[in-house]
Amino acid sequence: MNWLTNFIRPRINSIVGTSKDVPDNLWVKCTSCEGMLFHSEFKENNNVCSHCGHHMKWEAFDRLAAYFDDGKYKEIKVPKVTEDPLKFKDKKYYSARLKESRAKTGRQDAIIVASGKIGGQKVVIAAFDFFFMGGSMGAAVGEGLVTAAETAVKENAAFIAIPSSGGARMQEGMMSLMQMPRSIVAVEMVKDEGLPYIVILTDPTTGGVSASFAMVGDIHIAEPGAMIGFAGPRVIKETVREDLPEGFQTAEYLLEHGMVDMVVPRAEQKDTLARILSLLMEPKQTALKAIA
Amino acid sequence: MALDFEKPVLELEQKIAELSKVEKTEDINIDSEVMQMRVKADKLLEQIYTKMTPQQKVQVARHPERPHCYDYIKALITDFTPLAGDRLFAQDDAMVSGIGRFEGQACVILGQEKGSDTETRIKHNFGMARPEGYRKAQRLMKMASQFKLPILTFVDTSGAYPGVGAEERGQSEAIAKSIESCLRAEVPFISTIIGEGGSGGAIAVATADRVLMLQHAIYSVISPEGCASILWRSGEFAGEAAKALKITARDLKELGIIDDIIAEPVGGAQRNHPAIFQNVRESLSKHLAELMQKDADTLKKERRQKYLQITR
Numbered sequence: 001m002n003w004l005t006n007f008i009r010p011r012i013n014s015i016v017g018t019s020k021d022v023p024d025n026l027w028v029k030c031t032s033c034e035g036m037l038f039h040s041e042f043k044e045n046n047n048v049c050s051h052c053g054h055h056m057k058w059e060a061f062d063r064l065a066a067y068f069d070d071g072k073y074k075e076i077k078v079p080k081v082t083e084d085p086l087k088f089k090d091k092k093y094y095s096a097r098l099k100e101s102r103a104k105t106g107r108q109d110a111i112i113v114a115s116g117k118i119g120g121q122k123v124v125i126a127a128f129d130f131f132f133m134g135g136s137m138g139a140a141v142g143e144g145l146v147t148a149a150e151t152a153v154k155e156n157a158a159f160i161a162i163p164s165s166g167g168a169r170m171q172e173g174m175m176s177l178m179q180m181p182r183s184i185v186a187v188e189m190v191k192d193e194g195l196p197y198i199v200i201l202t203d204p205t206t207g208g209v210s211a212s213f214a215m216v217g218d219i220h221i222a223e224p225g226a227m228i229g230f231a232g233p234r235v236i237k238e239t240v241r242e243d244l245p246e247g248f249q250t251a252e253y254l255l256e257h258g259m260v261d262m263v264v265p266r267a268e269q270k271d272t273l274a275r276i277l278s279l280l281m282e283p284k285q286t287a288l289k290a291i292a
Numbered sequence: 293m294a295l296d297f298e299k300p301v302l303e304l305e306q307k308i309a310e311l312s313k314v315e316k317t318e319d320i321n322i323d324s325e326v327m328q329m330r331v332k333a334d335k336l337l338e339q340i341y342t343k344m345t346p347q348q349k350v351q352v353a354r355h356p357e358r359p360h361c362y363d364y365i366k367a368l369i370t371d372f373t374p375l376a377g378d379r380l381f382a383q384d385d386a387m388v389s390g391i392g393r394f395e396g397q398a399c400v401i402l403g404q405e406k407g408s409d410t411e412t413r414i415k416h417n418f419g420m421a422r423p424e425g426y427r428k429a430q431r432l433m434k435m436a437s438q439f440k441l442p443i444l445t446f447v448d449t450s451g452a453y454p455g456v457g458a459e460e461r462g463q464s465e466a467i468a469k470s471i472e473s474c475l476r477a478e479v480p481f482i483s484t485i486i487g488e489g490g491s492g493g494a495i496a497v498a499t500a501d502r503v504l505m506l507q508h509a510i511y512s513v514i515s516p517e518g519c520a521s522i523l524w525r526s527g528e529f530a531g532e533a534a535k536a537l538k539i540t541a542r543d544l545k546e547l548g549i550i551d552d553i554i555a556e557p558v559g560g561a562q563r564n565h566p567a568i569f570q571n572v573r574e575s576l577s578k579h580l581a582e583l584m585q586k587d588a589d590t591l592k593k594e595r596r597q598k599y600l601q602i603t604r
Contacts, residue, residue: 086538172513182599215462239455240455
């Protein structure tokens with residue numbers, strides 16, 4: 001963007017029309033190694049730095065398109081919930097924060113539910129959008145998880161949850177804490193049907209989100225470098241009054257301590273998912289066919 | 293220990309104490325004077341406690357002289373037999389656990405113990421459980437289903453322990469699985485929030501058929517101090533945060549998050565232990581009797597349904 005386009009007011013701009021040949025953000029800077037990345041290549045590389053392999057935040061829709069067969073999926077509408085149940089206000093009204101986040105992301109809340117196929121197997125995915133209030137979990141997010149689980153049961157599909165969240169949404173007070181048992185009830189519905197429940201832990205998965213549905217998966221797949229933990233590092237540091245170990249609360253640290261099954265880079269995630277889903281779902285399907 | 297907002301009552305009580313020491317003469321009737329002041333002090337205390345702000349409730353909920361988990365066990369449970377260890381790593385004294393009888397009925401008892409002096413506070417890690425505490429809770433909840441023992445939990449914690457070792461050994465997983473165990477229990481399950489219901493550390497053993505809460509207890513997704521430092525960027529706004537978060541028993545009953553409020557004696561549970569034990573006993577008996585009528589499947593189904601319906 002140059003000074004001229006900056007100067008032209010949006011309304012005039014919309015009348016005149018702007019056919020942008022060159023995107024605004026031609027270059028992206030890696031948040032880890034600070035290397036410069038060409039935007040289109042960065043996108044093609046699933047928001048992974050080609051210099052250091054650092055996995056940066058990935059738009060939920062891009063992720064869904066990359067996972068589902070031929071990039072095709074159906075978005076499932078999440079029923080509306082009571083908004084702002086506490087009429088919460090800190091320095092700002094929660095209702096205003098919601099409005100802002102909706103304008104910024106074009107999304108109703110921090111979760112997207114989609115159904116489709118991965119490697120030919122039926123799957124329902126509930127993916128968090130970190131850009132919507134830090135992916136925090138309130139009633140709407142909880143409802144998304146419940147809707148996803150119910151859809152999975154109805155469609156006899158596997159359930160995949162992809163958290164990217166700092167934890168509970170404080171502005172909903174205890175209503176947000178209640179999403180912890182609520183999301184686990186959702187998972188129980190899927191498990192009762194003998195359907196696989198897979199969690200892909202992305203950066204960050206902390207607080208009430210990691211201490212609920214995110215840690216009861218049949219299989220836990222973590223993204224390289226993702227921060228995963230219960231308490232924030234600052235709180236821990238203040239409590240124990242000592243330096244935290246190197247790589248503390250990273251995906252690799254969790255792998256070493258037995259909390260996740262594998263750490264898988266984005267380029268291999270789709271194939272890994274397809275393989276796991278076929279391994280877990282095929283025996284059941286063939287057995288059913290044999291009976292029929 | 294006196295709380296700052298109780299000062300007017302304490303001043304009165306001091307005067308009463310002084311007056312009582314004065315030698316009796318025939319001129320003034322000290323006894324009736326003292327009696328009048330006593331009545332006034334009681335009235336004042338009652339007034340103060342009915343008009344408490346959420347932040348003042350936080351102070352009461354954390355009052356060191358409030359009865360803690362072990363006090364309730366001593367008062368209400370006979371044949372209490374503590375059971376230790378998660379069978380995986382360690383014994384966690386922050387999570388009290390065992391079997392015993394409530395009104396004759398054999399039960400599994402769980403709860404966080406904060407301790408009552410320096411020595412016991414350290415022993416119980418100030419009521420902040422580590423993963424081992426939650427894994428021990430899971431073990432006992434499974435055992436409860438196995439032997440058809442109702443589960444009673446007494447919740448009083450500022451939260452799960454935030455430490456390096458706790459993270460290393462999967463604090464998140466331990467809490468998540470503990471909630472799962474609550475949901476899978478095939479027996480009546482009653483949780484009583486006796487003091488502080490601190491976020492994930494509390495819900496881990498409070499996903500129950502009935503959640504009861506003492507009148508001046510608090511139950512919150514985050515401590516008011518923590519919330520203030522994040523959203524207001526200063527811990528000084530803890531009072532505002534306490535109000536905004538809706539953490540009092542009355543608020544949570546209105547929101548449908550708890551099922552019943554247990555009344556506290558005038559001036560709070562810390563002033564009259566026998567009275568609060570009696571009230572808790574009555575409430576627990578009533579709810580347990582109702583739940584004992586239901587079979588395992590119904591209990592499980594209704595518990596799940598209850599949590600699905602919250603916020604729907």
